[in-house]
Amino acid sequence: MRKKLLVLFAAGVMATSLLAGCSCSSSTTSNENGTTTTTQKTDSNGTTTTTTTTTTTTTPVKPEGDLTFSDLQTNYGILVGCYNAVEELYMNDKIKQDDQVENLLAESKKVIDEMGQLQESDFKSQEDYQKMNDSMVTMIESLGKIVDSMQAAQ
Numbered sequence: 001m002r003k004k005l006l007v008l009f010a011a012g013v014m015a016t017s018l019l020a021g022c023s024c025s026s027s028t029t030s031n032e033n034g035t036t037t038t039t040q041k042t043d044s045n046g047t048t049t050t051t052t053t054t055t056t057t058t059t060p061v062k063p064e065g066d067l068t069f070s071d072l073q074t075n076y077g078i079l080v081g082c083y084n085a086v087e088e089l090y091m092n093d094k095i096k097q098d099d100q101v102e103n104l105l106a107e108s109k110k111v112i113d114e115m116g117q118l119q120e121s122d123f124k125s126q127e128d129y130q131k132m133n134d135s136m137v138t139m140i141e142s143l144g145k146i147v148d149s150m151q152a153a154q
Helices: 002-021 069-091 099-116 126-149
Strands: 025-031 034-042 048-055
Touching (some): 069 126, 099 126
């Protein structure tokens, strides 16, 4: 139970820090196959950089009835896949290396690893399952914001 609360707190902190970290204009279009984000950034020299990123994602399981531990495991697999895709994108030589992005990726990895250590016995009620599922959805959204904050290498 203690780990779960730590994970929920960390996910909230991460989501909050991501909202404050991006100062760019972007447009995002979504469809059932993924998200395309076009970001324009203007540096102090007046140079505008446009970055377009297309991310294909799988929607986390949100069953009509009660969530189960198996549902959480499925969603955790999706979360790990999203993290791996974001990390792979960042490691691409076309993306500018950035300490803030690296720190956010490291924090994300830490929280995701802690989520992976949870066991079925850590969940006492349907509310616990729902909170964890909501935290995973928040983490996936936060990973999207990390992608939005990445800049093309010059």
